[in-house]
Amino acid sequence: MFPSQGGAVLTIHPTAIVAQGARVAPDATIGPWCSIGPDVEIGPGATLVSHVVVDGHTSIGDGAVLYPFCTVGLAPQDLKYKGEPTRCEIGARTQIREHCTIHRGTVTGTGITRVGADCLLMAVVHVAHDCELGNGVIIANNVVMGGHVEIGDGAVIGGAAALHQFVRIGRAAMVGGVSGVEADVIPFGSVIGNRARLAGLNVIGLRRRGVDKAGLHTIRAAFRTLFGSEGVFAQRLETVRAQYADQPLVMEMVAFASVHSKRGLIRTAPLATEEEG
Numbered sequence: 001m002f003p004s005q006g007g008a009v010l011t012i013h014p015t016a017i018v019a020q021g022a023r024v025a026p027d028a029t030i031g032p033w034c035s036i037g038p039d040v041e042i043g044p045g046a047t048l049v050s051h052v053v054v055d056g057h058t059s060i061g062d063g064a065v066l067y068p069f070c071t072v073g074l075a076p077q078d079l080k081y082k083g084e085p086t087r088c089e090i091g092a093r094t095q096i097r098e099h100c101t102i103h104r105g106t107v108t109g110t111g112i113t114r115v116g117a118d119c120l121l122m123a124v125v126h127v128a129h130d131c132e133l134g135n136g137v138i139i140a141n142n143v144v145m146g147g148h149v150e151i152g153d154g155a156v157i158g159g160a161a162a163l164h165q166f167v168r169i170g171r172a173a174m175v176g177g178v179s180g181v182e183a184d185v186i187p188f189g190s191v192i193g194n195r196a197r198l199a200g201l202n203v204i205g206l207r208r209r210g211v212d213k214a215g216l217h218t219i220r221a222a223f224r225t226l227f228g229s230e231g232v233f234a235q236r237l238e239t240v241r242a243q244y245a246d247q248p249l250v251m252e253m254v255a256f257a258s259v260h261s262k263r264g265l266i267r268t269a270p271l272a273t274e275e276e277g
Contacts, residue, residue: 013050025062039085040073043092056104057085061092061117070100076113076129078106078147091117091135102127109148116153128165140177152187156205166262171252172209174202183264186253188219191266198227198268206249215249222250226257227268 008026012018016030021038024030029047036042037055043062051068054060058073066072073088075081086105089112090096100121105112109130115121116135126144127133134153143157146165151157155169158177163169168184175181176192176199185191190202201223206216226233226240237257244250257265 008044016048037073056088058088058090058104060090061094063093064090065095066090067095067097067100069098070096070102072096072100072102073104074101076103076106076147078108078129080108081106081129084111086129087112089114091115091119093117094119094121096121097125098123100125100127103129105130106147122159134171154205154209156202158192164263168256168259168261168263170256172202172205174205181266183266184256184261185266187256188249188253189266196266198266200268211249218244218247219249219253222247222253226253233267 010024010026010028012030013032015032016034018024018030018036019038022036023041025042025044027044028042031048031050033050034048034052039057040054041059043060045063046060047065049067052066053071054073056073072090084107086107088102088104094115094117102115103113106129113127113129113131115127115133116137118135119133119137121139122141124142125139128145128147130147131145131149133151136154137151138156140157140159142160145163148166149163151169152171154172157175160177161175161179161181164182167181169175170185170187170189172188173185174190175185179192179196180194181191181196188202188206190199191197192199201219203216222240222244226236228236237254240250241254
């Protein structure tokens with residue numbers, strides 16, 4: 001126990017190893033057998049429960065909780081990486097459960113791996129180098145993702161899903177469990193399968209975010225136009241852009257689908273039906 005200014009108390013278990021140079025907030029808690037590297041910053045109120053390894057140029061946000069046997073900020077699984085001082089950032093109040101692995105970025109990518117605030121990463125999740133997770137993201141057990149994956153705010157990834165490198169998951173989208181995701185998922189979309197196909201809208205997620213019945217009807221209508229079987233997708237995209245220019249959620253889907261992507265966009269299966277939730 002080490003008293004500090006303002007009455008805050010830093011708790012470092014005697015078995016923990018905190019390298020010289022590490023910056024640990026006065027009221028953080030470092031549990032048994034943890035290891036903290038010299039370029040790590042641990043924010044106020046953060047807790048490393050036990051057997052946690054944090055290394056590299058890594059910051060742990062205020063009130064974050066890291067559970068036993070997770071590792072954060074270690075070198076990426078990339079043969080091109082030569083020890084460059086790339087970064088890893090964990091947002092405030094995020095929970096990282098047992099056996100998660102989160103690697104720092106690479107100079108051939110963005111140079112940073114970032115997990116936003118208020119996220120929940122359940123046990124045995126792997127977040128590869130240069131991934132970018134927004135705020136409020138929930139990742140269920142045993143999910144794996146390749147490098148450079150982007151996940152928007154409030155998205156939910158079901159257990160044992162696999163996300164291909166460079167895939168983008170839009171805001172408030174839902175990926176079903178044991179899905180293999182090879183291409184981008186539109187905001188508010190719901191995908192499932194191996195390989196994943198667009199099953200419809202994440203209606204439950206939209207309702208939880210306050211979208212009313214009229215709003216759902218509008219988004220459904222735009223979705224059906226955008227992913228209908230008739231015509232060329234680019235033409236349907238422009239049709240939706242013109243018809244729903246005053247609908248922000250529809251325009252968010254259109255903007256997402258309009259961005260050039262390394263992986264393309266997941267489409268509906270030929271006989272797919274919308275999940276009504």
